[in-house]
Amino acid sequence: MPMITHWLRRFFGREKPVIPDTLWRSAVSDLPFLERLSDEDLARLKEACETFLHRKSVSGAAGLDISDEIAVAIAIQACLLVLNLTLDLYDDMPGVIVYPSEFIVPRSEVDEAGVVHEWEEPLAGEALDAGGAVVLSWEDVEQGDALGEGYNVVIHEFAHKIDMGRGAANGCPPFLPAFHRDISPREWQHVFSEAYADFSRRVDHLERQAARAVRASRSESWANELPLDPYAASNPAEFFAVASEAFFLTPEYLAEDYPDVYRLLACYYRQETLSLDGA
Numbered sequence: 121m122p123m124i125t126h127w128l129r130r131f132f133g134r135e136k137p138v139i140p141d142t143l144w145r146s147a148v149s150d151l152p153f154l155e156r157l158s159d160e161d162l163a164r165l166k167e168a169c170e171t172f173l174h175r176k177s178v179s180g181a182a183g184l185d186i187s188d189e190i191a192v193a194i195a196i197q198a199c200l201l202v203l204n205l206t207l208d209l210y211d212d213m214p215g216v217i218v219y220p221s222e223f224i225v226p227r228s229e230v231d232e233a234g235v236v237h238e239w240e241e242p243l244a245g246e247a248l249d250a251g252g253a254v255v256l257s258w259e260d261v262e263q264g265d266a267l268g269e270g271y272n273v274v275i276h277e278f279a280h281k282i283d284m285g286r287g288a289a290n291g292c293p294p295f296l297p298a299f300h301r302d303i304s305p306r307e308w309q310h311v312f313s314e315a316y317a318d319f320s321r322r323v324d325h326l327e328r329q330a331a332r333a334v335r336a337s338r339s340e341s342w343a344n345e346l347p348l349d350p351y352a353a354s355n356p357a358e359f360f361a362v363a364s365e366a367f368f369l370t371p372e373y374l375a376e377d378y379p380d381v382y383r384l385l386a387c388y389y390r391q392e393t394l395s396l397d398g399a
Contacts, residue, residue: 136170136171136174137170137173137174138170139166139169139170139173139192143188143189143192144166144192146189147189147192147193147196148162148196150193151193151196151197153368153369154196154200156393156395161203164203165196165199165200165203168199168202168203168207169192169195169196169199171207172195172198172199172207172210173191173192173195175207176210176213176214176215176216177214177215177216178190178191178194178195178215178216178218179215179216179217179218180217180218180219181217181218181219181223181255182219182220182223183220184218184219184220184258186218190218190258193261193262194216194218194256194261194274197261197272197274197275197278198210198216198254198274198278200275200368201275201278201279201282201364201368201389202282203389203391204299204389204390204391205296205299205389205390206296206298206299209281209282209285209294209296210278210281210282212250212251212281212284212285213251213252213253213254213281214251214252214253215253215254216253216254216255216256217253217254217255217256218255218256218257218258218261219255219256219257219258220257220258220259221257221258221259221260222242222243222244222257222259222260223242223243223255223257224241224242224243225241225242225243225246226241243255243257244256244257244260244273245257245260245273245274245276245277246277247277247278247280247281247284247289249284249287249288249289254277254278254281255277256273256274256277257273260273261273261274269369269370270348270349270365270366270369270370270373271349271365271369272365272368272369275364275365275368275369276361276362276364276365277361279360279361279364279365280357280361282294283357283360283361288357289357289360289361290356290357291312291316291355291356291357291359291360292305292308292309292312292356292360293360293388295308295388299390300387300388302387303384303387303388307384308384311380311381311384312356312359312360312381312384313356315359315363315378315380315381316352316353316356316359318378319346319348319352319353319359319378320353322346323346323350323353324353326343326345326346326350327350347366347370347373347374347376347377347378348362348363348366348373348374349362349365363378363381363385364385364389367382367385367386367389367393368393371393371394372394375394382394
């Protein structure tokens with residue numbers, strides 16, 4: 121693991137950091153979905169990352185040392201969502217906690233009979249509400265698409281953090297007067313509710329087909345028929361976060377199956393992620 125340099129140590133003080141050009145170019149080259157950005161966009165993204173790292177802490181857990189490379193990689197992906205918005209959307213987040221790999225979170229639930237069920241759940245990322253941090257697995261951040269096309273745990277969890285701007289995440293992020301006057305909250309609710317319901321039906325149908333499949337190979341590939349990770353069917357908040365991942369990484373799939381969702385996300389993030397000849 122590279123040693124922490126003088127640049128990152130400055131981040132812990134009062135002086136706003138300046139990311140060295142060599143470090144910046146290396147970090148950007150590792151994220152191919154940034155290729156659509158112009159030089160001007162990348163310059164603004166770099167400035168946003170420097171401000172982000174000045175305002176927010178990035179700390180390691182379970183023995184992980186935070187290198188310059190880790191801090192910048194996470195900042196780039198977090199700031200991409202708000203490149204044409206404002207970092208104020210992350211105001212209630214004190215910082216980012218990074219584990220070397222999946223971390224274990226205790227869970228509990230009371231069923232209808234009043235029985236308490238407790239278990240432990242391994243996670244790749246979690247956005248804590250009520251002013252909490254974003255927690256990430258560096259292994260999952262680093263592997264990215266190797267874990268699935270369109271998979272990006274940083275974008276996913278920071279989309280949740282944006283969604284929490286008005287309380288608990290529910291799939292309807294805050295609409296800012298300075299940026300979102302062209303978005304109708306009523307249309308947003310209608311479009312996302314319809315898309316979520318349709319996607320959930322598709323997942324249920326494919327799961328039933330897979331359960332009836334005689335050969336294991338047939339059941340292993342059913343998720344490839346979907347434009348989003350099946351996890352998006354968990355609840356409306358997860359649908360928004362997974363759709364945000366797709367918007368930045370695989371927009372052609374999202375736009376083909378749910379064009380109105382793509383359009384509203386483009387309006388919300390104020391970015392166009394499809395190529396000029398895209399659907």
